Amino acid sequence: MLINNAGILHSIGLEDDSEELLDEMWEVNAKAPLRLTRLAFPHLRKSGSGRIIDIISMSGKRVKGNWVGYSMSKYAALAASHTARLQGWEDGIRVTAVSPGYLQSEMTKIHAPNVKQEIMSRPQDIARIVSTLLLLPNESHVPEVLMNCVIEPV
Template sequence: MQKVVMISGASRGIGLAIARELARRGYRLSLGVRDPALLANEFDAFVCPYEARDPEAGRRWVAATVEAFGRIDVLISNAGICKSISLEDGTDEMLEETLDINVKAPFRLIQAALPHLRRAGDARVVQIASLSGKRVKNLNAGYQMSKHAVIALNHAVRRAGWDDGIRATAICPGFVNTEMAAGIADLPPDAMTQPEDLARIVANTIELPNSASVAEILVNCRHEDLF
């Protein structure tokens, strides 16, 4: 039976690359995006409107996916934002937006999908986190806070779902050649990690057996001391 994968933020960048790779491997896709029209004619997939800041969006998307496919085997939480929120000039509004999208939305999405993932017996949850969730390298405190929280969420999912065969992994890249990195990276596009490479990492990870679980994968395009 073909496995059903939910991917948030799948209309561009890393999410789109993951969707393309998993479509190539024969997975059935449920894609949550702000504007479904952006994926018109892109995939033979179920595309659902998904606005991360809407507290009910995750539950609606999960319910629609189960109605369409009858099951959920993999949940990939990819939707996120990166705005500069420093200790000097960050605002409550900016911080709240970042936490809403990067932390609260995946929490709600996982919470809604968890009963269905438990039934699969070998379900997978992937969080697209960041190296900013593993160390503090610049002054973007708000983004770093959010990604540290995503790492904690990943380990919470591992613990909560382990006995039911759920395996959770946080993918933690540095600079990736996407629109998000274009305005902040100090590297040319071809020197960054490519979205397609992350997509292969994600695909290979979700295909590992329950007995070969990987909690975190750190991915960088240049040397960096992390320990």
């Protein structure tokens, strides 16, 4: 099994000229999970029932705020997740993208100060979802999970 769960956020707007911060988000949020998936694929293929869980973000499903770099990197991570799901299917590899919204974390304390931490989803909520996904048989695959503490269109 592989669980891709690293992520960083820098507040970079459309007109900001911060290539270094954009590159850092791209490396951590999009390229690192892709690299790990590539490394794990041969081993997961051998098992016949490999699992990859990609913790993406609701920012990979919609654009909110002035975070163009973060949203771009999360959309790319979601595309890689869907590609891995399609390419691994015949070999028994099941890939699920989990996209949480606001989650109690240091990141949301900094970047979403107007949303109260106590109403946000908790890390243990994601852990429960991941645990359930890992236990499902190949015949009961869930390709994507959207999780949020607020109502919003997707």
